[in-house]
Amino acid sequence: DAGVIQSPRHEVTEMGQEVTLRCKPISGHNSLFWYRQTMMRGLELLIYFNNNVPIDDSGMPEDRFSAKMPNASFSTLKIQPSEPRDSAVYFCASSFGRQFFGPGTRLTVL
């Protein structure tokens, strides 16, 4: 099994640029989650999809963040415009019961 696939694994960008993070969940999983992890705030849930429909986006920090899940095998998290405080590791996870995490995208905004 390939597991949850995320790309890119590392992203370095300049403040003001648009950033798009990608996730391919495990086939057959019906839920998908985007998390952000920082030293200060730990692991935070940003948004959660069930059967491709956003269920809870209360963790999305502000309007600069948006997430989509156009089909069962793909999701994106977009930050536009990016700011230095967005620097973090962004994890995607999928589940059909137990949650499995992808390897994460390490984002640095200069």
Added chain:
Amino acid sequence: RKEVEQDPGPFNVPEGATVAFNCTYSNSASQSFFWYRQDCRKEPKLLMSVYSSGNEDGRFTAQLNRASQYISLLIRDSKLSDSATYLCVVNMNNAGNMLTFGGGTRLMVKP
């Protein structure tokens, strides 16, 4: 008050020691509880679920005290490979899969 609280550590212990981590959660209606393990610069991975009656998996024992809203993880005969951050995790919405993570407790096992 954080929804899930843990002592961040680090806990520095010698190989073979027994070490215990504790966690408290704020939502008394929570139904599902877990311990995840996260290695440095890696993703979190499920270590074990925590059941009301307590459960054991090899050298690992998890306990739940609903009255005190308290979860524990005991590691016996610790190994160098146990060095990691241990995340206490609670499903607070009971409707499915939304997990709330504690800040993690860092364990360092020394030779």
